[in-house]
Amino acid sequence: MRAALYTEFQGSIDIVDLPDPVALPDGVVVRVEATGLCRSDWHGWMGHDPDITLPHVPGHELVGTVVEVGAAVSQWKVGDRVTVPFVAGCGRCEPCLKGDEQVCANQFQPGFTAWGSMAEYVALRYADRNLVRVPDEIDDITAALLGCRFATAYRGVVAQGRVRAGEWTAIHGCGGVGLAAIMIAHAYGARVVAIDPDSRARVLAAAIGADVVMSDLESLPDALRESTDGGPHLSIEAAGDPVAVAASVASLRPRGRHVQIGLLPANHTSIPMGTVIGRELQILGSHGMQAHRYPEMMEMILDGRLQPQHLLTRTITLSEIPQALPEMGHAKEAGVTAIDRMGG
Numbered sequence: 001m002r003a004a005l006y007t008e009f010q011g012s013i014d015i016v017d018l019p020d021p022v023a024l025p026d027g028v029v030v031r032v033e034a035t036g037l038c039r040s041d042w043h044g045w046m047g048h049d050p051d052i053t054l055p056h057v058p059g060h061e062l063v064g065t066v067v068e069v070g071a072a073v074s075q076w077k078v079g080d081r082v083t084v085p086f087v088a089g090c091g092r093c094e095p096c097l098k099g100d101e102q103v104c105a106n107q108f109q110p111g112f113t114a115w116g117s118m119a120e121y122v123a124l125r126y127a128d129r130n131l132v133r134v135p136d137e138i139d140d141i142t143a144a145l146l147g148c149r150f151a152t153a154y155r156g157v158v159a160q161g162r163v164r165a166g167e168w169t170a171i172h173g174c175g176g177v178g179l180a181a182i183m184i185a186h187a188y189g190a191r192v193v194a195i196d197p198d199s200r201a202r203v204l205a206a207a208i209g210a211d212v213v214m215s216d217l218e219s220l221p222d223a224l225r226e227s228t229d230g231g232p233h234l235s236i237e238a239a240g241d242p243v244a245v246a247a248s249v250a251s252l253r254p255r256g257r258h259v260q261i262g263l264l265p266a267n268h269t270s271i272p273m274g275t276v277i278g279r280e281l282q283i284l285g286s287h288g289m290q291a292h293r294y295p296e297m298m299e300m301i302l303d304g305r306l307q308p309q310h311l312l313t314r315t316i317t318l319s320e321i322p323q324a325l326p327e328m329g330h331a332k333e334a335g336v337t338a339i340d341r342m343g344g
């Protein structure tokens with residue numbers, strides 16, 4: 001198969017021929033039809049993810065067709081069209097048994113703990129527990145976004161954030177995750193204020209449902225409190241910047257909820273804990289979304305309340321990955337990029 005491979009962190013990425021993967025007993029092999037280019041792929045290539053061993057094939061936001069099924073898999077067959085949450089749970093550990101595969105103790109992550117989907121084929125583990133059927137009405141590019149950013153935003157806003165109609169939700173960072181969070185919060189009837197220093201991102205944010213947009217002003221907490229009658233009820237950090245974390249927590253109204261989705265440098269200390277105590281704030285993490293929570297999101301996509309395709313600003317070929325992935329460090333496209341021609 002053709003695949004994008006790197007042999008050192010921050011080194012060159014090459015399109016190479018590799019042996020086709022083989023299905024493990026609990027897994028499947030999927031022919032990749034499309035895959036997203038996510039900020040976490042860039043973090044991986046930079047060397048920020050201890051799960052990655054070299055050489056490595058990135059890619060974790062995929063849709064494709066099952067072409068081989070492991071001997072112990074009972075729920076899936078060749079020809080099924082599927083996506084998979086980027087955190088696939090083992091199904092046997094304590095969190096998995098409680099339905100929390102997104103924090104599984106033995107998690108399989110394509111493109112992190114194993115080779116991923118920036119290739120013509122990808123092997124996935126724990127198939128019965130984690131694959132998600134993709135209806136024909138959802139096209140490949142839209143479906144690819146459901147493996148990570150859109151689903152992660154859905155869990156962050158709905159399950160962890162407990163978004164409510166009429167309440168103010170602030171979204172810090174309007175990249176793939178943040179734009180999805182804006183669309184989802186808006187669909188649930190929240191009033192949305194979106195923050196991003198990039199003017200192109202703010203234009204997209206306004207177009208998909210933000211009521212108010214702001215750049216990362218130095219006086220952001222004050223500006224946020226002013227425009228939301230006393231501070232957001234819910235604030236989502238989807239930037240991965242300690243500055244945004246601090247602004248998010250500082251701006252919340254009493255008993256407000258901060259949900260951390262963006263990945264941060266190790267040992268950052270930007271959460272003002274005095275404020276957390278004094279206002280009884282809730283600080284929550286959010287990590288992917290488990291497969292059994294996909295149906296409610298799929299239903300909203302099928303009836304048009306959510307339109308992930310509106311986040312897409314660019315499609316590229318597999319051959320363009322060696323340039324596009326490192327470029328995210330300095331010249332990132334606004335919106336979402338997906339790879340939809342794996343042979344190209």
Ligand SMILES: NC(=O)c1ccc[n+]([C@@H]2O[C@H](COP(=O)([O-])OP(=O)(O)OC[C@H]3O[C@@H](n4cnc5c(N)ncnc54)[C@H](O)[C@@H]3O)[C@@H](O)[C@H]2O)c1
Pocket residue numbers: 038039040043148149152172173174175176177178195196197198201216238239240241243244260261262263264286287288332335
């Ligand atoms: N927790 C999870 O399960 C999970 C899943 C997917 C992605 N992530 C992480 O979420 C983050 C967002 O991912 P993405 O793909 O949307 O990234 P992205 O690079 O597409 O978007 C990030 C956006 O944040 C903006 N930004 C930077 N500093 C800011 C600040 N101080 N205030 C407001 N906005 C700021 C940037 O201009 C950019 O538009 C990344 O850290 C990614 O690794 C986490």
Ligand SMILES: [Zn+2]
Pocket residue numbers: 089090091092093094095096101104105106107
């Ligand atoms: Zn598990």
Ligand SMILES: [Zn+2]
Pocket residue numbers: 038039040041060061086148149
């Ligand atoms: Zn991702």
